[in-house]
């Protein structure tokens with residue numbers, strides 16, 4: 001029997017495996033990470049490669065190692081720091097961050113703890129939990145759900161209809177089989193107002209100068225992070241934790257988020273690319289689409305029209321609770337408590353029921369607005385390391 005089964009091998013699952021081993025005294029022989037991909041972090045790698053991003057949005061202290069200074073030390077050890085960090089928050093280069101992840105996975109032998117498979121069911125058992133998986137049932141004392149919305153790309157209704165009719169439309173995060181960016185074939189419209197849309201539009205414009213339009217529903221919103229910097233520490237989080245009502249916590253999360261925003265340097269690069277004629281930006285919301293005889297699509301907007309040979313959605317992920325039907329079934333069968341917003345009601349140790357823990361989006365009502373980010377994984381790590389040591 002395992003002591004810990006971590007379901008999900010993304011940034012959260014990997015950081016928490018490492019934290020439980022390095023700081024929580026977990027026995028590697030009795031800890032496993034269940035994830036359907038060929039390697040840990042495969043989903044993160046696919047998403048970041050497809051956007052064409054060069055730097056993370058988060059800061060130098062947000063990475064997978066337990067010591068917050070580890071990424072800086074790693075960068076210095078590798079040689080020159082030039083070009084490795086950007087801006088006042090020292091946002092790391094993606095290549096540096098990935099190399100650091102790879103080193104940590106090798107150092108802690110996490111690849112050997114990876115079970116390739118997918119959870120399909122969850123139920124209480126005599127000494128803990130039984131997780132049904134695509135590879136058979138696994139008995140474990142504790143389960144940590146490290147799921148995300150990453151398998152739920154958001155498709156607006158008009159786009160779903162266009163796809164069903166065989167239209168030339170793809171979602172940036174839709175193709176699970178490939179790390180390749182969608183190939184621009186003729187005039188391409190990228191839809192979305194956030195950092196991924198901006199980065200993708202610029203990357204495609206480098207391949208097809210002048211052939212890309214970025215369609216935004218609103219003017220470019222410039223913010224350093226996707227929630228204010230005060231949410232990274234006690235300044236804002238202490239007020240959040242002092243609030244006992246989950247409805248109020250949900251309202252605070254909504255108010256704190258900056259969806260569809262970009263950091264200053266990305267906004268600057270986008271404006272420069274537009275000045276140089278590499279791409280166009282246009283404000284508007286798609287109301288309907290029509291296929292033309294030549295296969296292109298005419299987009300009817302709230303203000304004017306636009307024609308596209310190819311459309312790429314960079315509309316992020318569906319905000320529904322991560323997990324899907326197998327988790328819905330477990331919630332119903334095991335009587336797991338939910339807040340009115342449909343998210344887990346958990347305690348300060350991120351515990352949903354004895355032996356069942358959550359992180360990421362599922363732990364939002366405890367970790368607050370940064371729950372889904374690397375900062376949220378690190379906050380979860382603090383709580384779970386303390387818990388594991390006390391076991």
Ligand SMILES: Cc1cc2nc3c(=O)[nH]c(=O)nc-3n(C[C@H](O)[C@H](O)[C@H](O)COP(=O)(O)OP(=O)(O)OC[C@H]3O[C@@H](n4cnc5c(N)ncnc54)[C@H](O)[C@@H]3O)c2cc1C
Nearest residue numbers: 008010011012035043047056057058118119148150373374
């Ligand atoms: C392009 C992009 C850039 C981002 N940049 C930043 C950034 O700079 N800084 C920051 O803090 N955040 C960033 N984020 C946000 C966030 O940190 C990432 O989305 C991150 O990948 C979240 O990690 P995760 O482990 O929660 O999810 P994921 O990386 O999505 O991992 C979840 C894993 O669980 C697996 N899984 C799902 N269901 C099951 C199941 N039933 N059984 C087993 N496994 C399952 C999935 O296949 C997946 O591998 C970014 C997000 C994107 C998309």
